[in-house]
Amino acid sequence: MSLRQLPFQDPGVPDVRSGFRFLLWLEKRQLRGQLTAAAWGTLLMASIALFPAAVGLAVQAVVDHSGRRLALSGGLMLALGGLSALGDTMLHRTAVTNWITAAARVQQLLSRKTVELGSVLTRQVAAGEIVTVGAGDVEKIGWFVEAFARFTSAFVATIGIAVALAFYQPELGLMVAAAIPVLALAVLPLLPAATKRADVQREKAGKATELASDTVAGLRVLRGIGGEELFLDRYRKASQEVRTAAVHSARMWALISAVQVVLPGLLLVGVAWYGAVLALDGRISVGELVTVYGTVAFLMFPLRHFEEIAMAWSFSRPSAKRAARVLALVRGVEPDAAPSLPSAPSAGVSPSGDLYDPETGLLAPAGRLTAVVCGDPDAAGRLADRLGGHSPDRVAGQSSVLLGGTALDELPLAAARAAVLVQDKDPVLLSGTLHELLDVPSSGNVSSTDALTAAQCGDVLQALAQASVDDSGDPMRTRITERGRSLSGGQRQRLALARSLVADPEALVLDEPTSAVDSHTEARIARGLKEIRADRTTVVFTSSPLLLDRCDLVVFIADGSVAATGTHHELLRGDQRYRAVVTRETEEPAGVAAAVVTGGVTAAVPAAVSAEGPSVVPSGAAENTRIEESA
Structure with missing residues (x-):
């Protein structure tokens, strides 16, 4: 195919049952x-292999003093030189095209799988392994696809030369034919050890990459606690282990290369010696000796491709295995294992209505702001993912989350993403301008200005305006660094919230959207969120009283199911476990619900008073508010 056709309209459905099957599927697709590459390679090798025959004819013509045959030999050499140049050029072009198209196909498959899984991907596969697959493994798989075509042409040329020599000069030809299998298979005993060493090198390289990415991601925290040198020493050690493993692996491949040089060299010496004996005895002519010698010397060229395909297979096999493992991941149960659920709406119709999770019994009414309080943060994260249709841990028989009675698992991926958006507790900001950050698929009903206002991003806009490099003072044109590292945690969190609000999905799920902001900003965000999401289904996972007080409904999850529902104040008065989670209370006497701070003196008061009294200081606000006793 032409490179102009990239990217593929449809990269296909890969066979991911194993790394070998994935490589076989890739070969079939191309x-x-x-x-085409094998045909051009065969033309190249045939033209080079015939060149010694032309030289032998020229030598014999000189010996026989035949000018006509010498001229014919010269013309034949010119023709073979032109064919070899054409074959070499076209082989390189088609082989590189195969490499690029194979790598592009794998990259598209990985990109499609990444989009399909979303944030669930890094919970199933380590970040370092994803980086290794997306960068190094794609290149190695493409290398195998490219090398296989050259190996095919080299194999055909080697067999053809052995048969031709056996007919052309039986005594020397049979000797060469018997030696070729030995030359081709001599490196096989060394391949397992070389493959093992290469696997160790890749494993250590993957761990070093993961360590580097984790260190860079947490650099701000490391600087805060003075841990840069500790992690730098760890990376130095990991890097040295990779270097040692690479040298250990290179030694084995150097040995394989040496074997591929020494054995054909010994064959060449043997053919020259035995051919000279035959020539002295008059059993072969000088021209025949030159032809056989030149042809055997040429054999070193295709035999090199045997070594290359062995290396390519050794490196691409584990790479294909890793790629197949990533491509085999699914975001939920398999379609044939899914339980019987209501039919999905027709194409183009977005579902709406209550958001319901049958596993926990959580019901978020349509058009209302619902808060979910869960004592276990990990369980809250899994529930948030499940509400968005991401349920990697769900097994066959468990029901899918329903939106307006429609199972999210039965919706096309694009429709499910448009209907429900989940913002996890650690959202990622990609590098680019603020305008590009907020340029996301949306309903068009919420402007970026309204979203930024609701997310209380005024100070963020001022900071971006001051950091503008084009002197325009326009914060929308200011570039945000990768993962928003130039911003504070609270600023990143608010920009991510604004991005989610601009999208304006039918149902919005926010996991701890204000955990990194102060209490005053959090109170304004709570008010803005309720206003901008009026009449839209919104679920907020939080234990902050400032957010809980603004929600229409609060659902308390305990032991994996709904334990209580109501307003924030109702649950404070009526549920001891809820009160313990929200106010961070430890065990206390019955009837005591909170601490009232008056003039710097703390006193226990009955629950009926503390639940409604304005002097109650919840833990979320108490972290940011201090009442000091006046002098």
Whole structure:
């Protein structure tokens, strides 16, 4: 295929049952390109292999003093030189095209899988392994696809030369034919050890990459606690382990290369010696000796491709295995294992209504702001993912989350993403301008200005305006660094919230959207969120009283199911476990609900008083508010 056709309209559905099957599927998808490259490679090797025959004819013509045959030999050499130049050029072009198209196909498959899984991907596969697959493994898989076509042409050329020599000069030809299998298979005993060493190198390289990415991601925290040198020493150690493993692996491949040079060299010496004996005895002519010698010397060229395909297979096999493992991941149960659920709406119709999770019994009424309080943060994160249709841990028989009675698992991926948006507790800001950050698929009903206002991003806009490099003072044109590292945690969190609000999905799920902001900003965000999401289904996972007080409904999850529902004040008065989670209370006497701070003196008061009294200081606000006793 032409590179102009990239990217593929449809990269296909890969066979991910194993790394070998994935490579086989990839070869089948590019069969036409492989056959074309093999044909050009065969032309190249045939023209080079015939060149010694032309030289032998020229030598014999000189010996026989035949000018006509010498001229014919010269013309034949010119023709073979032109064919070899054409074959070499076209082989390189088609082989590189095969490499690029194979790598592009794998990258598209990985990108599609990444989009499909979303944030669930890094919970199933380590970040370092994803980086390794997306960068190094794609290149190695493409290398195998490219090398396989050259190996095919080299194999055909080697067999053809052995048969031709056996007919052309039986005594020397049979000797060469018997030696070729030994030359081709001599490196096989060394391949397992070389493959093992290469696997160790890749494993250590993957761990070093993961350590580097984790260190860079947490650099701000490391600087705060003075841990840069500790992690730098760890990375130095990991890097040295990778270097040692690479040298250990290179030694084995150097040995394989040496074997591929020494054995054909010994064959060449043997052919020269035995051929000279035959020539002295008059059993072969000088021209025949030159032809056989030149042809055997040429054999070193295709035999090099045997070594290359062995290396390519050794490196691409684990790479294909890792790629197949990532591509085999699914975001929920398999379609044939899914339980019987209501039919999905027709294409183009977005579902709406109550958001319901049958596993926990959580019901978020349509058009209302619902808060979910869960004592276990990990369980809250899993529930948030499940509400968005991401349920990697769900097994067959468990029901999917329903939106307006429609199972999210039965919706097309694009429709499910448009209907429900989940913002996790650690949202990622990609590098780019603020305008690009907020340029996301949306309903068009919420402007970026309104979203930024609701998310209380005024100070963020001022900071971005001051950091503008084009002197325009326009914060929308200011570039945000990768993952928003130039911003504070609270600023990143508010920009991510604004991005989610601009999208304006039918149902919005926010996991701890204000955990990194102060109490005054959090109170304003709570008010802005309720206003901008009026008549839209919104679920907020939080234990902050400032947010809980603004919600229409609060659902308390305990032991994996709904334990209580009501308003924030109702649950404070009526549920001891809820009160313990929200106010961070430890065990206390019955009837005592909170601490009232008056003039710097703390006193226990009955629950009926503390639940409504304005002097109650919840833990979320108490972290940011201090009442000091006046002098």
